[in-house]
Amino acid sequence: MEHKYVMVGGLAFSENSDMKKLENYASKGWILQDIVGGFFYKLKKDKPQSIIYSLDYQNNADEEYFSIFKEAGWNLVVSGGGMYIFSAPAGTKPIYSNSKSEIDKYVRAKNSSKKGVIFSLAMCLPILAFIFLSAIYIKFLFPVSIILLMIDVVVFVFSFMPYLSYKSRIKNCGEKYELTSNKIQAIVFGLIGIAFLIQAIKLLLQKRYLSIVYIILGLVEFSVSVSCYKNYKKQC
Known part of the structure; x- marks a missing residue:
């Protein structure tokens, strides 16, 4: 197939x-x-x-x-x-035919994203403590601690951005909001991608294998940014 x-x-x-x-x-x-x-x-x-x-x-x-x-x-x-x-x-009655039912839908989505935000914030302090300890006492685990931090950052970004989106949709559902949010999302993910790639370049100059992780994260962020920008241009 x-x-x-x-x-x-x-x-x-x-x-x-x-x-x-x-x-x-x-x-x-x-x-x-x-x-x-x-x-x-x-x-x-x-x-x-x-x-x-x-x-x-x-x-x-x-x-x-x-x-x-x-x-x-x-x-x-x-x-x-x-x-x-x-x-x-085509022609079937929409699942949500009124504003109240649509708002309920986004409230459920917002609450789900909120759990991811809380989890990533809760994990941040232990990971930072691990980075501090590994940098001083167990240096061979330092790269592992950085990878964990990067994963936590990704979880936070991919939870917090949707949380803000759903929160705004509850107040203002419609095409105008989606157009603006696509533009904002393209900018935010693009900046995050640039930050990852800058860090990757620094690590490459130091000949550290950890640079590969940052390159992958940077490319993922850029791909999402490009996709959002394409959606934005289609709606203009």
Whole structure:
């Protein structure tokens, strides 16, 4: 079976444009099958279909939850981490037809992202203590402590940015917000990518293997930044 991989635009910031992108692919015969690594949509080749997609957040999904969607004509396609993407034939009534239900959706998403923020902040002090101790007493573990710090920073960024996005969506849902948030996200992730690559250059000059980790993190941040910028330009 033929497959194609398309980068996720950042569902917290470009939900509408991502769903529209998937719908366009479906019309060309590329149907959403899965999300790989949190960064790529996995599409399978099929006959062209006129379908629509919708995203929902639910931490405690049960049989009743799924039966409600199924009765309304929506079928589950992808799920993971309290996030669910449903599909339905074009013309099916939207999952959320009023502002209150849509706000409830983003409140659930915000609370989920908040857990990631709290976890990364809670881990920060022990990791900093580990860095301090390894730098003085057990130097061979110092690179490991830096890697742990970088992982914690990534967890924080990928939790805190969506948290801010969902918080803003609760106050102001709509295309104008998504346009602005895509631009902000592109700038923020671009700056983080630059910071990682600068550190990578410093480590390369010192001939340290840890530079490879920073290069990978920098490239990941840049790829996300480019994706957000593309979404921003499409909406302009």
